[in-house]
Every structure is written in C-alpha cells, then in structure tokens.
Amino acid sequence: MHNIYVTRPELPPLEALLPSLEEIWSSRVLSNGGVFHDRFEAALTRHLGVAHLSLCTNATIGLMLALRSLGLRGEVITSPFTFVATVQAIEWAGLTPVFADIDPVTLNLDPRAVERVITPDTCAILPVHCYGHACDVDALEAVAQAHGLKLVYDAAHAFGVRLRGRALASWGDLSVLSFHATKVFNTFEGGAIVARDAPIKSVIDRLKNFGIVDENHVEGVGLNGKMNEFCAALGLAQLERVEAAIGQRARIDARYREGLDGVPGLRLQHLWPGEEPNHAYFPVRVGPDYGESRDALQARLKAHGIHARRYFCPLVSDLADFRDRPQVAPQPLPVAHEAADQVLCLPIYPDLGAADQARIIDLLRHGRG
Template sequence: MINVTKTFFPPIEDYHFQVERIWKNQWLTNRGELVLELEEKLKIFLQTSSILITNNGTVPLQIALKLLGNGGEIITTPFSYVATTASIVWENCTPVFVDIHPEYLTIDETKIEAAITDKTTAILATHVFGNPCNVGVIEAIVKKYDLKVIYDAAHCFGVNYNGQSIFEYGDVSTCSFHATKLFHTGEGGALFCNDNALMDQLFYSHNFGHNGPLAFHGLGINGKISELQAAMGLAVLPYMPQIVKERVKVVNYYNTHLNFTHLKNMKLREGTEWNYSYYPLIFENERQLLKIQKALNEASIFPRRYFYPSLNTIDYVKGQSMPVSESIAERILCLPLYLGLEKEDLSTICKIINQTLC
C-alpha cells in the first residue's frame, strides 16, 4: 500500500539514546532538558529569533486567537485544514472568509480590505502547502487598519521567503509537528513571535498561566510538550537534509514524467525557498479527479484530497460562497510524497495518471 505520506522513523537506537536521557533525568514533562535542547536546535536550524514548542499544532492557533482575536471577526481563508476555521469558532470569534488566489492557493490579498468591518480584529491566513501568502501586502493592510495577523504555517517547516524564515512574519506564526509532517515529534507544534511582551503572554498561556509554581500571570491552558515527544524531535532533526533531498527527487520525478496537458501544479510565490512538503495536482474537473483517484486506489495507491471541502461550506460556519476555493477544493489531489518511495512506485503512479487521463 502506498499512502499519501509516511511517517519518518529515525533509527530506533537514536530514539533509545534520547529516551535513556529521560530515564536518567527522571523528568517527563514541564519543559525538561530535552524540550529546551530541541527549542535551541530548532532556532538554529530554522534561523528564527524565537520558538515555543507545544503539544500539538492546533493549540498554538487557539492561544494566538485567545490573545489577539478578542472575540471579533477573523478574516481567514476557506482553503486550509479544518483546524484553522475550527480554532476561530472554538475561541468564540467569527470567521469571515476571503477567497483564494487560483494559482498560489493562498488567501487573495486583493480581496481582504473589502471584508474588513469595525468588528474585525485579526487576519488568520494559511501558507498553503508551504507556499507563502503575500505577506508584504497583508502587513500593509494590518498596519493601515490596526489589526493583528496570525499565520497558520503548519506546512512550512524549513520554508524561507525573501531570504528569511517564513516564521519571522506576522504577529504570531504557528507550525505543526504532527507525525504526517516534514519534521515531527509524533504529536507537536510550535509558536513563533518576535514581540517579547507578546511572547511572554504566549508562554504563560500554554502553561496554565503560571508565573512560578504558586502565582499566575492570567488565564492559560496546558499546551506543553513532553520529554518523550522532544526525544522524537531530537532523533528526527539530524535527518532533515536527507528527508528533504529524497523528497526533491520525488517532486522532480513527478514534474518530469506526468503529462500536464490536462493538469496544473500550484504556482510557488517568487522569493520562496520551498520545503517539498506536498505535491498537489489540480485537475480540470472533479469527475477527472475521481476517475484518477479510483484508478490509483485500485492499485493500492492512496492520494488524498487536501483540502476538501472548502471550509466556508461546513455546517457550523455556513459562510458565503467562495467560488475559487470551492472549485479548487473539488479538483485538487495530493500525490504520495515521502522518503522511501521507490522509482518503480513513482513510475506506476505516473503511468496510471497519464493513461487514465487519455
């Protein structure tokens, strides 16, 4: 069976080495030695000024919205994983959808200003499949209207834009370290913030609001990552160059061997150093997609419809029509992409797609 992705497992002796440190320290949680070490190594690897790692990739969105959303309207994208919209609703804010760019697949920055009202407090935009939003234009908008901007950068581990880490943009950026992601800690995530005062708020908000063991800054939840999760991250991190190198080969194979007469790729924004996190194909129509998906499934190959359906259509938001997002969501399919895919597997995938399209 070939799935859309496959979790990278480091050599078990590498993980054992890290776990033995936990047993030696007798410390499982509450920001132990491994968590602190992983944060420092990630700051160096990603070239970021700050990082706070968390127990998953959704909690960072929820904390950021709790601090910056203030129960208002949040301008957001309908083309993302459901956690983006769910976090807005969960934090008692109101999602206001803005359609996406048909080539970059990120929020269409030219349509944001028209959606701003006196209730708007923030923008929550997703860098889709590691492809950056137009952060320059968005930054100008938030300054003009005195808003906050949160970037859902769940797919963006290792992405650089205009010469710096994508995590350096926005009031807050978030990332996912889920097992399906490029870099993972099994379950996990991270917050990035360049404002020291806001970073302090983010920090205590992920630790029950604690200011020392017996005092509290304010309201907080439990967003802490464990030493066992950090051990996985420390075991995976040294293999990132190899992981990305092998994924580049897969992407190049697809680019070379697929027949793009009736297919399109996502367009990468100029200035992007991409991380090869996903391989989305955009078909001419949904019927074509379903035909390809069925043919691949019959060969035990399981691509995935990221992201479907368009989030403005889910029951608990019932947003306005977003024609571009709804159309793309019906026609986009992510192909298998991970370290360990054999050339024979890639050949089979491409042959099935090309032959079925004919």
C-alpha cells in the first residue's frame, strides 16, 4: 500500500536549478538582498500584477511584519477557522486576537459578525482567504472604512488567485502569501507581503532586516525576515511552472466534483463567481446524513493509506492558549464549530494520479456505514 498525502510539493527538475546554484556558489552572496532576491521580487510583482511586494522568510513572519509595519495597538479581529499561525502572529506583534464567526458558505470571516465584536480597542481586521477562496472583500472594506480599521489579509492559501480580474492579494492595506512546502507555490519556506504603496513597503523592507537604516542607525523593533538567495532562486524556477501546476490542480478538482456529485451527506464547496481559483485544497463537508462521521471517514481513508486532513479542527479559539480568555471570543462561534466538526480536505496536488484519485472517490462513494 502506498501512502497518498493531502499534498505533495511541486519541484522543478534539479538540473533547472543548477546554473543558479553555481552563480550563488561563485558569488558567495547567500542572503541580505542579493541578486536572486531582487530578481525574484521583481518577477513575482509582475507575475501577480500587484503594486508592491516584499519577500520574506515565511507567512508567519510576514504577518508579524505586516501588523508591526502599520504601528498597531490593541485588538485585531480574525477568524477562528484558520491555521494557528494567523493568531500566533497577532500575539507576537503584541496585539490581542478577537475571534468573530465565519460565513456558512464561504467559511471566511463574516463581515456582520466582525461588526458585532468591534470595540474602542479594535485596530484592525485580519481575515483569512481560507482554502484560497476570496473573503467578502467589499463588505470587509466597508466595515474597515466605517470604523477606521486597518485591513490585513492572511492570503497564505491564495497564491495566484484572481478576483474580478485582479490579484486577490491586492485587496486590503496589506496581504500576506505563504510559499511553504505544502502550498500551491513553494520556495521550500517563504512568503511575501503585498503592499499598496512604496512607503509601507520600505518600512517592511527595513523591519525585515532588523530595522537597520544604515551602519549607525536602527529604527523600530525589527526581526530577521529576509528571504535567502537559495529560496529566491528556487522561486524564480517555480514561477515558470506554477500556471501549469494550477491547471493540473483544476483538472483534479473537476474530477472530484464529477466523482462525488450527489453522494448523500457530502457537501462540496461551490465555485465563487468572478474568481479564478488556485485549487489549493479540496474540502468536503461530511454531514450527519453521510452515514459515517467525519472522523470515522478520515480513519477509514487512513487505513487505505489516504491521509486526508481536518483543516481546521480544532478551532484556534478552542486551543489551550485562547479558550479560557473571554476577551478573545466575546460571541459564540456556532458556524465555525460546525465547519470544524465536518470538514475534511482530500488529497490534491498536480501529479495526483488518476487511478489514485479514482480509488479515493470510490472509498468516499461506496465504503460508508
């Protein structure tokens, strides 16, 4: 039995990277804004069609840098239905996370729920484009503007997604992408912060290099958030392949939709109007009428070597560091709890074979009860 994981990192052929590695080896410039960093940053800005972008070590550091660069103090409203890093970044930036409930269809932060938890201490909203699908960006922007709040998107899942013809990562004051090994686009580890204007990018660029201005001056509490030359060189090679990889994901997504159509108790996420998705994840909702609980289904798949994942269960608001702090969850989160109880993400990656996928579909269709 061979194991099939929820994802499998995409890589260019090793030979494609060797000339870049030779260049790095001979220059001995390994980090600190070398030529590959600058080439990749420029190429990625063009590829995504965004105004400004700053590469960084990973999205967790990117979120910390984004929040820090805006000089925020107080509470940040976010989604409990996310990876723990979203919320840990808020805490590391010296801010207090406050959870609001999500929308039952999109599984993204519900703008009306956000309004209900705004207090005089609220300084920002940090929504997550969960599974790479767009939040209700217009409604969130309206809430942010009405209350004078900053809007920082966790776009860790949303590489290459476009909404109404525009990069999803261009919405908000800042958006943060992840290039972790498990993502649609990877540089082993990495990330980027997308900014609307040059001055905020230059603050981020300074903060990601410890706040260093020049040999004699350091401004702000920075950190080491720099992307190194190896990751940047890999990023350049990956950029050439990512469109084809997203195309392969689209075909796998379509096969799941066809194969799982009409299975009682299984609900698939709808496709967003106006969105060009990246097919980063394939979540299914396992309802009470499926005949088997979500956890039992996950265990049965695992017994066949298929490692589907419960993204995101438990909710971050239920983790030990948050659940006993009334301030962080001032309102009940029923929609997020139901999603956390039902969701299961199926394997999806560009080279998932048709026979393997057919086996997964067959197990979901026929092995119940």
